[in-house]
Amino acid sequence: MVLNAGNLNRRIQIQRTTQTPDGQGGFEDDWSDLGAPIFARRRDVSDSERMMAGRWDNKLVTRFVIRATASGRSITRFDRIVHEGVVYEIDGIKEVPDTRAFLEITAYARDVP
Template sequence: MQAGKLDRRITIQRVTTTRDEFNAPVEAWADLTTVWASYEPVKDGERYRAGERAAEISARFQIRYSSTVADVMPTDRLVFDRRTYAITHVKEIGRREGLELTAIGRGDGRF
């Protein structure tokens, strides 16, 4: 994996469960790590969902493999360029050289 192509910063987040003052479980996103990544847009498009038009952005990110990111899963998400992306697929590159994360973000910033 060439270091020169890893020119974008992404933050990987994982959902955590805490308790509120009434001891009820509360889910919140917490930063797992911030790493250098390469970014490649895959496609973008618009779909109609329940009468709402939403722009969708698919992207592929490649990051270096480390013990911190070894257990990244599709239940995690990432933040890039002030946009939140849902991770849809995680693939190992080579023999633990890196990870390829395929993700979907919404053009309107929600997720």
């Protein structure tokens, strides 16, 4: 399938954490939205693909593709994605081969309804 902006048919929210002192010598994570929601393509990784990669666990692994804008390139694996009420932890980010126009974010969710 050819990847173009028309394939980006989902809206995701990137969130970034700041740490604030908890008053007991530790820190609490305080998550806040990083900019406005952005368009993305979503593809869940199949069970057979996960087994071949040796990652059989109770997580939903998903690949999101977004435009490679300046704000998109600022996303790190310490950020997270919220999509349709589900929180995804970012596992990796890479450029989609042969174009520099898109980024693929591999993420996983632990608690999926």
